[in-house]
Amino acid sequence: MQAIDSDALMQVTKRPPQVFVSGSGSWLYDQNGTRYLDFVQGWATNCLGHAPPELAQVLGRQAQQLINCSPAFFNEPAARLAGLIAAHSCFDRVFFCNSGAEANEGAIKLARKWGERHRAGAFEIITFERAFHGRTLATMSASGKPQWNSLFEPKVAGFPKAAFGDLDAVARLVNPRTVAVMLEPVQGEAGVIPASREFMQGLRALTTEHGLLLIVDEIQTGMGRCGKLFAYEHAAIEPDIMTLGKGLGGGVPLAALAAREAVCCFEPGDQGGTFNGSPLMTAVGCAVMQALLTPGFLAAVARKGLVLRLGLERLAAKHGLGEVRGEGLLLALDLGSALGPLLVERALARGLLLNAPQPHLLRFMPALNVVDEELQLALALLDALLEEQRAR
Secondary structure (H helix, E strand, O other): OOOOOOOOOOOOOOOOOOEEEEEEEEEEEEEEOEEEEEEEEHHOOOOOEEOOOHHHHHHHHHHHOOOOOOOOOOHHHHHHHHHOOOOOOOOOOOEOOOOHHHHHHHHHHHHHHHHHHHOOOEEEEEEEOOOOOOOOOOHHHHHHOHHHHOOOOOOOOOOOEEEEOOHHHHHHHHOOOOOEEOOOOOOOOOOOOOOOHHHHHHHHHHHHOOOOOOEEOOOEEEEOOOOOOOHHHHHHOOOOOEEHHHHHOOOOEEEEEEEEEOOOOOOOOOOOOOOOHHHHHHHHHHHHHHOOOOOOHHHHHHEEEEHHHHHHHOOOOHHHOOOOOEOOOOOEEEOOOOOOOHHHHHHHHHOOEEEOOOOOOOEEOOOOOOOOHHHHHHHHHHHHHHHHHHHO
């Protein structure tokens, strides 16, 4: 393998030796020309796969026209993308930023500003055990990862945690300081754990009853990943605030905070960012939205999600594994034991990129335009790996 000096990079995660230099659709290529079937896709970021021509064309065209004019001025792509999100959701206004953590940070700020105005200074946001909302200090505090309990102390106060799926536990935490409830419709890092339709509807009823905001973190679940444009649609509810990221930019840094008009209480100077809503990034976001809104695209995502689910369920039955869970093309296979990291390593050696957010499971996040043959190839490679493991 050709050596590449990476010593100048700050070591914040363990990385394999491969250095990826190009990609196309569901495939990545390393510095030696070896190809890999990618079912991680930047943690569900590359919703249209690697180097999609429509995004490359938009980037080139927009870069020649206008890259950044400062968020102190309007620009056409940002206005157009905000209009598309508003037209296809229950939200009225959109604030663009660069990452999911930044969008969630904005949601926290907006909820607290709203609480200051409408709930006598209420500021607490009920979140959930094992949730993941980002890596800023506030979003880490809102998260429920046990590994972060003593990291970067002191944390930001005001995020009481409930058990995911337990409506009574949420109700017990409501008090005069409460301003909102915030959750992922599918807890990704916790192990692809979907909130039930009944739980989502119960949260909407509970928050409405108490005059609270309901915030959905759709950084990973939004933009078609779960078979609908936004995952909250599966529960037939209308939240007050939504955050988007990952798939919104199709691979470029783009995220969004969307809210109903009644919640939009930011004043000039409350929120901003140098690169937020740049013409270059939002032009790509428009192209992503247009692709997802193409007739039949989301139905195809739901169908391919079912193909992958059934294939994983067959493997689970064959190899004596646990359940398959998730929604659309965000799925997980419970391995029943801490084999995840080992299988990820062995899959990489076979040319298949997988992810193990928890030691006992594998997560699958292929491109939304993955083809059936690639799904079957991934299942066949995984089957062979499981056979080898059983033989050991």
